[in-house]
């Protein structure tokens with residue numbers, strides 16, 4: 288077993304601190320919450336969510352704007368409610384998310400509907416409740432939406448998602464704003480598409496949008512994309528189609544492992560400067576942040592079940608798994624893993640793995656930790672794209688979720704039982 292000396296220094300996200308040797312979220316010890324509610328357990332800080340939102344609100348203060356939280360990042364009702372009560376609209380990508388959004392109490396006019404594969408039924412329901420905008424991703428979708436809206440004697444508010452083709456060579460982490468992926472309409476087809484949309488009796492052009500990727504840690508891709516979008520706005524309006532709002536999408540990254548994305552307010556200071564300089568400062572601004580609002584506001588607490596030292600690798604088997612935290616298995620993503628009550632003993636190097644029967648079921652590799660069976664660990668930065676991607680693989684129930692506000696913890700999702708999982712199935716007669 289390889290031994291290293293001393294625990295690695297840890298930078299914790301805002302609202303997570305060590306106090307008397309215990310990892311706290313706001314005013315509560317995670318250890319106590321885990322004793323009470325069991326593990327695996329997701330715990331979110333309300334203050335962290337509102338602080339992340341606050342940075343965008345400061346950045347856009349004094350401008351006509353709408354922040355639409357991209358709810359696929361974490362769509363638990365109480366998380367949506369927290370953001371909606373603070374003024375957010377919601378960016379949805381399915382009919383299911385539309386129902387969640389409505390259940391969370393958002394005004395329908397603050398909902399925007401993104402995604403490449405909206406069905407006729409989803410369009411009908413969204414028109415029926417009166418959502419604010421459809422972000423349309425293809426010419427074919429535009430035609431179907433026109434047909435559906437006409438059949439209801441309505442005009443669907445539309446924005447066309449354009450693919451700004453931001454250069455991947457300078458910005459290698461951007462994955463959705465480039466030619467050769469399924470998202471958006473190619474730059475060269477945009478003006479024609481708007482001409483067509485403006486001629487459709489079932490459509491009402493309201494905006495333009497883009498979303499260039501996720502976990503973006505630099506300002507330059509946004510500045511480049513803004514330039515390209517504004518070039519397009521100019522061309523579209525020259526063709527006689529006015530554009531009321533410009534939606535710059537989401538994608539701002541968070542600090543998972545020493546990443547240094549710009550702060551949202553600092554980023555928007557630069558973007559607004561460009562917008563003003565180019566003469567578009569009067570337009571209503573939409574944004575669709577997901578990860579940057581919730582990612583660093585949540586952790587997943589897990590218990591160490593077994594230590595399994597080996598010749599080549601030491602495995603730490605914990606009770607959370609890829610069905611709870613799919614990002615490492617899906618994207619080889621890094622999450623910090625922190626003991627809730629660090630021991631002073633020397634550390635060993637471990638691969639932290641779950642109980643699921645897949646070699647891909649790992650949460651962290653080569654982590655220096657001093658732990659015993661029964662210890663509790665926090666998988667950090669687990670607020671985005673974890674619970675919303677969780678599955679029942681291996682017939683594992685989804686974890687419980689808590690929202691902490693100061694010294695109060697509220698159970699916002701009960702742990703899923705085996706009975707819950709069997710409910711929709713039938714035995715043969």
Ligand SMILES: *Cc1c(COP(=O)(O)O)cnc(C)c1O
Pocket residue numbers: 357359360378401402498500501502536537538539575576577578579
């Ligand atoms: C996923 C998504 C977002 C949010 O992305 P983040 O990286 O979580 O900020 C915004 N807009 C669209 C269209 C998306 O698909």
